[in-house]
Amino acid sequence: MTDRFEICQAITAKWEGGWSDHPADPGGKTMYGITEARWHEYQDKLKVKRTPVRNVTLAQAFKFYRSEFWLACGADKLFPGVDLAVYDASVNSGVSRGRKWLLASAGSNDHSETVKKICRARLSFMQSLAIWKTFGKGWGRRVADIEARGVAMALEAMGLSATQVREKALSESVASAKQANTAKKAATTSAAAASAPATAPVVEPSTVTDTTTIWLLVAIVAAGAIATVIFIAKKRAADARVEAYNEVAA
DSSP: OOOOHHHHHHHHHHHHOSEEOOTTOTTOSEETTEEHHHHHHHHHHHTOOOOOGGGOOHHHHHHHHIIIIITTTTGGGSOTTHHHHHHHHHHHHOHHHHHHHHHHHOOOSOHHHHHHHHHHHHHHHHHTSTTHHHHHHHHHHHHHHHHHHHHHHHHHHTTOOHHHHHHHHHHHHHHHHHHHHHHHHHHHHHHHHHHTGGGSOOOOGGGOOOHHHHHHHHHHHHHHHHHHHHHHHHHHHHHHHHHHHHHHHO
C-alpha cells in the first residue's frame, strides 16, 4: 500500500499554520499545530531534553505528526480520502475521537460517504464546544475542505475519472447551496418569531396574574433564539461546503 502521509500532511499543515499563542486557545503556545505540553510529552518519550515548542523545525514536526497521529490513528491502513478525514480529525480533536468517528461511519462500500459521515460527526462535536464562537468560522472551513478533498480522493481511488469527480463535486456544491438557502430562510423565520413577543403591547406587571403565560412567552423567545443560532450555524457550514467543493471542482 502506498504511503500517503506526505499528501495528507500537506493538507493538514495548511490549516495548522505556524506559531500561535491565542489567549482563547486552551492549548496555549503552539507551533505547527503542536502544543508545548504535547511536544514535551513527545520529547520525554524519546528521552531527549525538553525544548520550547517555538523552536520546533518543520522536519521535527513532520516526524512528530507521522508517529503521534498518522500511525497512531491507523491512517496508513485506510482507504484514500478516509485516511485524510481520520488523520486531520485526529490532529485537530485527538486520536481517540478520530478513531471513534471512523468506527461510527464505516461500513459503506462508497468510501466517499464514509468521509462525509466522519466530517459531519466531527463538525457536530466542534459546534458543541464553548470556543466554537471564537474558532468556529475557521474550523468550519477546515472540515469542509477536508471533506471535499477526502471525497475527491475516495472517488478517484474507487475508479472514477477526473471528469466524474468534478461532476460529483459540483453536485455537492449545488446541494449545499440549496441547504444554505433553506437554513437562511429558517433563521430569518425563527428570528422573527423570537422577536414577536417583544413587539407586543406592553402589559403592566400588576395586571398579570397568569405566571404560566409569562414563562411560556419567555420560553418561546429563548427557543426562537436558539433555533436562530442553529440555523445560522447550518448556513455557514453549507456555505463552507459550497466553497470547498467548488475549489475541488476547479
